[in-house]
Amino acid sequence: xxxxxxxxxxxxxxxxxxxxxxxxxxxxxxxxxxxxxxxxxxxxxxxxxxxxxxxxxxxxxxxxxxxxxxxxxxxxxxxxxxxxxxxxxxxxxxxxxxxxxxxxxxxxxxxxxxxxxxxxxxxxxxxxxxxxxxxxxxxxxxxxxxxxxxxxxxxxxxxxxxxxxxxxxxxxxxxxxxxxxxxxxxxxxxxxxxxxxxxxxxxxxxxxxxxxxxxxxxxxxxxxxxxxxxxxxxxxxxxxxxxxxxxxxxxxxxxxxxxxxxxxxxxxxxxxxxxxxxxxxxxxxxxxxxxxxxxxxxxxxxxxxxxxxxxxxxxxxxxxxxxxxxxxxxxxxxxxxxxxxxxxxxxxxxxxxxxxxxxxxxxxxxxxxxxxxxxxxxxxxxxxxxxxxxxxxxxxxxxxxxxxxxxxxxxxxxxxxxxxxxxxxxxxxxxxxxxxxxxxxxxxxxxxxxxxxxxxxxxxxxxxxxxxxxxxxxxxxxxxxxxxxxxxxxxxxxxxxxxxxxxxxxxxxxxxxxxxxxxxxxxxxxxxxxxxxxxxxxxxxxxxxxxxxxxxxxxxxxxxxxxxxxxxxxxxxxxxxxxxxxxxxxxxxxxxxxxxxxxxxxxxxxxxxxxxxxxxxxxxxxxxxxxxxxxxxxxxxxxxxxxxxxxxxxxxxxxxxxxxxxxxxxxxxxxxxxxxxxxxxxxxxxxxxxxxxxxxxxxxxxxxxxxxxxxxxxxxxxxxxxxxxxxxxxxxxxxxxxxxxxxxxxxxxxxxxxxxxxxxxxxxxxxxxxxxxxxxxxxxxxxxxxxxxxxxxxxxxxxxxxxxxxxxxxxxxxxxxxxxxxxxxxxxxxxxxxxxxxxxxxxxxxxxxxxxxxxxxxxxxxxxxxxxxxxxxxxxxxxxxxxxxxxxxxxxx
Ligand code: ATP
Numbered sequence: 001x002x003x004x005x006x007x008x009x010x011x012x013x014x015x016x017x018x019x020x021x022x023x024x025x026x027x028x029x030x031x032x033x034x035x036x037x038x039x040x041x042x043x044x045x046x047x048x049x050x051x052x053x054x055x056x057x058x059x060x061x062x063x064x065x066x067x068x069x070x071x072x073x074x075x076x077x078x079x080x081x082x083x084x085x086x087x088x089x090x091x092x093x094x095x096x097x098x099x100x101x102x103x104x105x106x107x108x109x110x111x112x113x114x115x116x117x118x119x120x121x122x123x124x125x126x127x128x129x130x131x132x133x134x135x136x137x138x139x140x141x142x143x144x145x146x147x148x149x150x151x152x153x154x155x156x157x158x159x160x161x162x163x164x165x166x167x168x169x170x171x172x173x174x175x176x177x178x179x180x181x182x183x184x185x186x187x188x189x190x191x192x193x194x195x196x197x198x199x200x201x202x203x204x205x206x207x208x209x210x211x212x213x214x215x216x217x218x219x220x221x222x223x224x225x226x227x228x229x230x231x232x233x234x235x236x237x238x239x240x241x242x243x244x245x246x247x248x249x250x251x252x253x254x255x256x257x258x259x260x261x262x263x264x265x266x267x268x269x270x271x272x273x274x275x276x277x278x279x280x281x282x283x284x285x286x287x288x289x290x291x292x293x294x295x296x297x298x299x300x301x302x303x304x305x306x307x308x309x310x311x312x313x314x315x316x317x318x319x320x321x322x323x324x325x326x327x328x329x330x331x332x333x334x335x336x337x338x339x340x341x342x343x344x345x346x347x348x349x350x351x352x353x354x355x356x357x358x359x360x361x362x363x364x365x366x367x368x369x370x371x372x373x374x375x376x377x378x379x380x381x382x383x384x385x386x387x388x389x390x391x392x393x394x395x396x397x398x399x400x401x402x403x404x405x406x407x408x409x410x411x412x413x414x415x416x417x418x419x420x421x422x423x424x425x426x427x428x429x430x431x432x433x434x435x436x437x438x439x440x441x442x443x444x445x446x447x448x449x450x451x452x453x454x455x456x457x458x459x460x461x462x463x464x465x466x467x468x469x470x471x472x473x474x475x476x477x478x479x480x481x482x483x484x485x486x487x488x489x490x491x492x493x494x495x496x497x498x499x500x501x502x503x504x505x506x507x508x509x510x511x512x513x514x515x516x517x518x519x520x521x522x523x524x525x526x527x528x529x530x531x532x533x534x535x536x537x538x539x540x541x542x543x544x545x546x547x548x549x550x551x552x553x554x555x556x557x558x559x560x561x562x563x564x565x566x567x568x569x570x571x572x573x574x575x576x577x578x579x580x581x582x583x584x585x586x587x588x589x590x591x592x593x594x595x596x597x598x599x600x601x602x603x604x605x606x607x608x609x610x611x612x613x614x615x616x617x618x619x620x621x622x623x624x625x626x627x628x629x630x631x632x633x634x635x636x637x638x639x640x641x642x643x644x645x646x647x648x649x650x651x652x653x654x655x656x657x658x659x660x661x662x663x664x665x666x667x668x669x670x671x672x673x674x675x676x677x678x679x680x681x682x683x684x685x686x687x688x689x690x691x692x693x694x695x696x697x698x699x700x701x702x703x704x705x706x707x708x709x710x711x712x713x714x715x716x717x718x719x720x721x722x723x724x725x726x727x728x729x730x731x732x733x734x735x736x737x738x739x740x741x742x743x744x745x746x747x748x749x750x751x752x753x754x755x756x757x758x759x760x761x762x763x764x765x766x767x768x769x770x771x772x773x774x775x776x777x778x779x780x781x782x783x784x785x786x787x788x789x790x791x792x793x794x795x796x797x798x799x800x801x802x803x804x805x806x807x808x809x810x811x812x813x814x815x816x817x818x819x820x821x822x823x824x825x826x827x828x829x830x831x832x833x834x835x836x837x838x839x840x841x842x843x844x845x846x847x848x849x850x851x852x853x854x855x856x857x858x859x860x861x862x863x864x865x866x867x868x869x870x871x872x873x874x875x876x877x878x879x880x881x882x883x884x885x886x887x888x889x890x891x892x893x
Contacts, residue, residue, distance in 0.1 A: 022137040051095060114659055134148075156203050195211075195215040232290075306680040328561065337354060338412035361415070459503065470527070550752055553755060585610065586609050588609075614640045637658055690743070736843055782807045785873060814881045
């Protein structure tokens with residue numbers, strides 16, 4: 001017999017497991033050793049050696065290597081070896097950078113590896129899904145991806161979408177009954193759940209029947225390819241731009257070579273100089289450095305609790321103009337405490353805070369005995385029974401496992417001595433209709449000690465009121481009519497205006513067969529009353545909202561909660577002003593009535609959307625996007641996935657988020673905190689600015705290098721720099737400081753500017769002008785220094801070349817500080833970026849080594865520069881940066 005044909009007990013027996021306690025950790029470890037980890041094998045990875053050699057496949061580098069070989073054969077051993085060494089070091093650096101980028105991307109993948117809830121040694125806990133073994137008991141609920149192949153043993157309204165396996169996109173209804181068919185297709189196995197499929201509704205428990213490559217997914221897929229890396233818009237633009245830059249650099253290099261030959265230089269020297277110049281000046285490594293800068297930024301974001309799942313998001317973050325954020329848990333602490341209860345026209349208050357289960361109940365000022373207040377007693381009992389959460393002891397503290405809203409109800413019950421465990425000894429839960437945020441309700445069918453059955457439903461009061469036709473008033477049922485409806489509404493409003501989240505509780509007796517569908521149970525109810533719970537705002541959110549406003553980013557609260565609760569919290573957080581206008585708030589009902597087009601017309605003015613269902617989020621994203629906004633949208637449930645996917649930056653919650661939401665997202669908040677979104681946006685802006693900084697530095701340096709050679713050749717001068725010097729500049733002076741710019745601190749005003757336009761070009765905001773003007777000046781001053789010294793003593797060409805070399809290096813090392821600011825070199829403390837200071841000091845020291853240490857002089861064709869000529873070098877090299885600093889030309893254009 002195969003698992004689907006067995007009943008639950010037979011399946012458990014044949015997998016040697018116990019459905020009440022699960023496997024022991026020891027047995028699980030033994031099984032893992034035998035069957036291996038629960039993972040699908042991945043495609044081949046590029047080996048380190050291949051990656052290393054791929055650094056040298058660039059055309060110009062190959063030409064350079066060939067030219068070096070020729071010069072070696074011609075007897076220029078020193079030059080040949082020196083050039084080879086420099087090319088090797090360059091390749092090695094490229095290799096290290098790419099490895100680092102790859103490793104950090106891999107680490108990211110591991111961070112977001114899926115987890116499963118498993119029963120081991122009688123306790124539920126979360127483990128990495130790759131640790132699961134056959135015989136493990138797994139629990140799953142709406143939004144989870146199934147971690148292994150399972151035989152379902154418990155199901156509540158369970159639906160699983162199996163399109164990844166069967167191609168069928170309509171979810172199948174699952175159950176736990178044996179299927180006797182000998183040879184059913186995968187799609188018919190409704191008592192099994194398969195690895196990689198997605199729970200779209202309800203919850204359940206199953207026994208693992210197969211793991212890893214033995215699962216249906218493993219058999220079909222055979223291999224999964226590693227996810228391809230997507231290029232960010234900037235990388236794509238640089239890739240295109242790179243082709244143009246390469247062409248221009250090559251053309252100029254050819255001009256240099258031709259002009260040199262025309263003016264009498266020998267062909268061989270000019271060829272080698274040209275190739276070296278091409279290698280140095282072609283920014284072929286730019287995309288790779290951008291990747292490194294992006295992945296380093298991603299590392300910094302992790303330290304701030306934001307995991308970037310898709311690299312392009314790093315850039316898009318900097319363009320965000322609206323953040324649509326959930327309220328509960330993201331803006332608030334998700335630590336709920338019931339403080340007020342209402343039933344039959346009476347209000348009670350409860351003392352105590354957090355998850356401490358001691359507290360007293362008061363009716364006005366008077367302390368009450370809960371047993372004597374029938375409605376209050378029922379409200380608390382039913383709140384505890386219709387409840388999936390559990391209170392557990394963790395060290396000395398009580399913690400809630402499960403939904404905090406339900407945890408609050410449990411604690412309120414416990415304060416009256418109504419513990420869930422002891423209630424469950426009298427009452428049996430026969431069926432559960434799980435909560436979902438579209439229905440905004442949850443129900444259970446309870447069997448009382450006397451054998452009677454009844455339905456208990458809890459949910460949003462306005463929804464429950466529509467499902468009720470009676471209300472409990474002074475212990476008696478009263479028809480739910482005009483006046484009582486008004487009283488309930490007033491009570492809800494009263495609690496909500498105190499920023500309390502409200503839950504209504506209702507019940508009805510039940511006879512006959514237990515219905516499958518929630519709709520058939522959640523009707524004709526009798527309303528008992530309300531529980532109102534406080535969920536304090538997170539302390540840091542108010543300041544984050546303010547900072548976002550200053551950065552031109554609007555914060556919009558989207559919540560399933562009552563309008564008044566939402567508004568009260570939004571006012572506390574500064575999302576709404578004290579004098580809120582009606583047009584700033586919209587509820588789900590109004591959203592239903594509007595088309596996306598109609599919503600577009602008003603959406604800019606709205607700061608709070610309340611009582612929304614997840615599908616409304618997509619409408620809001622679309623309306624905002626149609627208005628030209630770049631939208632960040634948070635979410636946690638299955639139904640949030642479409643909105644998260646459509647948003648420019650989809651954000652999932654790390655703690656409360658489901659697998660589905662996480663997979664749809666481009667950013668995960670490890671701490672579910674709104675302030676983390678702000679931190680990520682700031683980091684995103686900074687990363688982009690840093691990339692601009694080193695593009696500016698590298699390209700201006702390249703322009704300078706090409707122009708000095710071109711000018712000299714056009715003026716019929718000797719070569720101002722020899723090939724090995726050009727290559728050295730490319731490796732040391734261009735390389736180190738550019739990397740350090742990638743790690744630069746954000747400019748102070750980075751969160752005081754408006755968001756960047758997403759279509760902005762690489763050279764926008766005056767960058768192109770800055771590159772050309774500074775590059776031109778760097779080339780010019782190098783040439784001037786060369787000409788002055790050369791004319792003084794035309795017989796000592798190496799001396800003039802050494803001065804030109806030093807001027808070029810120093811001009812770049814000074815210019816790098818200018819690149820740190822969009823405004824002016826004077827607007828920032830030059831010593832703030834320690835990496836940069838060290839990069840500049842090291843580059844300068846290496847330059848002195850090359851110029852003054854005798855063993856290097858013949859290799860680099862240098863001679864010691866006399867002290868007085870350093871005045872010339874320093875004077876000239878300061879010009880490109882300081883001539884234009886603070887002038888009209890250095891401002892944004
Ligand atoms: P957001 O996180 O988007 O700010 P939310 O998570 O509070 O909003 P939902 O969880 O959809 O929104 O809750 C909407 C309403 O449903 C709540 O105001 C509450 O009345 C009710 N509700 C919430 N949780 C439960 C639950 N576990 N059982 C029954 N009703 C619930």
